[in-house]
Amino acid sequence: MKKNMKVIVSIITLVVIAAIFAFNQYDKKGVYSTTNYYLDTVNEISVINVRKSKADKILPGADKVVLDINNAMSSHLPSSEVSKINDNAGISPVKVSNDTFKVIQKSIAYSKLTNGKFDIAIGPLTSMWNIGNDKARVPEKSEIDKALPLINSDNIILNSKNTTVYLKEKGMKLDLGGIAKGYCADKVAEYLKENGVDNAIVNLGGNIYVMGKNEVKKDFVVGIQNPLQKSSDSMASVKLSNKSIVTSGIYERFLEKDGKIYHHMLDPDTGYPFDNELSSVTIFSDKSVDGDALSTSIYGLGLENGMKKVKSMDGIDAVFITKDNKVYITDGIRKDFKILDDKYTLVN
Structure with a gap:
C-alpha cells in the first residue's frame, strides 16, 4: 500500500479509528512502515534506508513489541496485568512481567518528582470521567470526593524480588495511559x-x-501541533535526531457539557481537569518514557512552576504554549526551533 508520507516533517496528531490492524507499506523514498491500533491509538513505525527484505523481517517484530505492552498494560483489557492488579486491590499482590513492573516503578518515581501531579493511581478518576470514550460524562462532586482519597501512589506496594504489585486499598485503580x-x-x-x-x-x-537521520541523511524536522486547529497543522517545528517528542494539550481529548469544555488531563488533587494558562506542553527527552510522564505533569504545574521543573532536569527541554498564543521555550532547543504560524509569539 502506497502512502505519501512526509518523512522530513512528522506532524504530531491523534487519529481515531475503530479497528485493530497492521500492515506494511512502502514509499518510493525508501521508507517502509507498519501501522497498527494498540494502546487505544493508531501507531506507525517507519524504518528508513533499509532493504525491503530486512524491513519485511523486522517490522512484524516491532508490531509485536507494541502488542505485548498493550496486552500487559491496558486497563481496558480484562486479561491485562494492570486489570488483574486493579481487580485484586486490597486483596492480594499480583505477579507481573518485568516491563509492567519497571513502568510502575518509574511511575512512582515521577509521582514523587512532580509532587503528585503525575500519579498512576488516578484510575478511579479516569474511569469515572471516561473522556475520549462514548460513555464520557461529568461526574457528580460527591463521586469525585469519594475517589480522591484512593489516588495515592504511596499505597502501591512493590516487591522487586517477586515482581509483584499490590494496591493497599480496595477501590484503587492503576491507569498507565500517561x-x-x-x-x-x-x-x-x-x-x-x-x-x-x-x-x-x-x-x-x-x-x-x-532515530538517526531522515532519508536524505539530515535531522528530522518535527512539527508541534497548532492548539487552535483540530487538524494536524503545525504552529512550529524543531530539528531533532535521536530524541523523543511528546505533547499534552487541551485540544487532544475533551468533553463538552453546558457550553463548558473539560479536557482529559485530570488533576489528582482536585479530581477535575487542570485549569491554568496553558493550552499545551511539549517535552523533548532522550527517553520517551520520560517525555510521556512529564508532558501531562509539567502541564499541570503551569507555566512558571513547569518551566522551573524542566530547567532543573538534565536532558529535558520543553515548549509551553499559553491560551493567549504566547510561546516559551527552553535553551536546549532554541537554535533548532522555528515558529510557522504568525498567530504565535515567542516570548523568551
Missing part, C-alpha cells in the same frame, strides 16, 4: 537498534521518537 506509550516507544527503538536499524520514526499516537 506513561505506557512512552515506555513502548523506547522498547520499539531498542528493538530496531538491536536489529541493525539506524534510522527510523516511531509514532505511537503522537508520542514520537526519531
Whole structure:
C-alpha cells in the first residue's frame, strides 16, 4: 500500500479509528512502515534506508513489541496485568512481567518528582470521567470526593524480588495511559537498534521518537501541533535526531457539557481537569518514557512552576504554549526551533 508520507516533517496528531490492524507499506523514498491500533491509538513505525527484505523481517517484530505492552498494560483489557492488579486491590499482590513492573516503578518515581501531579493511581478518576470514550460524562462532586482519597501512589506496594504489585486499598485503580506509550516507544527503538536499524520514526499516537537521520541523511524536522486547529497543522517545528517528542494539550481529548469544555488531563488533587494558562506542553527527552510522564505533569504545574521543573532536569527541554498564543521555550532547543504560524509569539 502506497502512502505519501512526509518523512522530513512528522506532524504530531491523534487519529481515531475503530479497528485493530497492521500492515506494511512502502514509499518510493525508501521508507517502509507498519501501522497498527494498540494502546487505544493508531501507531506507525517507519524504518528508513533499509532493504525491503530486512524491513519485511523486522517490522512484524516491532508490531509485536507494541502488542505485548498493550496486552500487559491496558486497563481496558480484562486479561491485562494492570486489570488483574486493579481487580485484586486490597486483596492480594499480583505477579507481573518485568516491563509492567519497571513502568510502575518509574511511575512512582515521577509521582514523587512532580509532587503528585503525575500519579498512576488516578484510575478511579479516569474511569469515572471516561473522556475520549462514548460513555464520557461529568461526574457528580460527591463521586469525585469519594475517589480522591484512593489516588495515592504511596499505597502501591512493590516487591522487586517477586515482581509483584499490590494496591493497599480496595477501590484503587492503576491507569498507565500517561506513561505506557512512552515506555513502548523506547522498547520499539531498542528493538530496531538491536536489529541493525539506524534510522527510523516511531509514532505511537503522537508520542514520537526519531532515530538517526531522515532519508536524505539530515535531522528530522518535527512539527508541534497548532492548539487552535483540530487538524494536524503545525504552529512550529524543531530539528531533532535521536530524541523523543511528546505533547499534552487541551485540544487532544475533551468533553463538552453546558457550553463548558473539560479536557482529559485530570488533576489528582482536585479530581477535575487542570485549569491554568496553558493550552499545551511539549517535552523533548532522550527517553520517551520520560517525555510521556512529564508532558501531562509539567502541564499541570503551569507555566512558571513547569518551566522551573524542566530547567532543573538534565536532558529535558520543553515548549509551553499559553491560551493567549504566547510561546516559551527552553535553551536546549532554541537554535533548532522555528515558529510557522504568525498567530504565535515567542516570548523568551
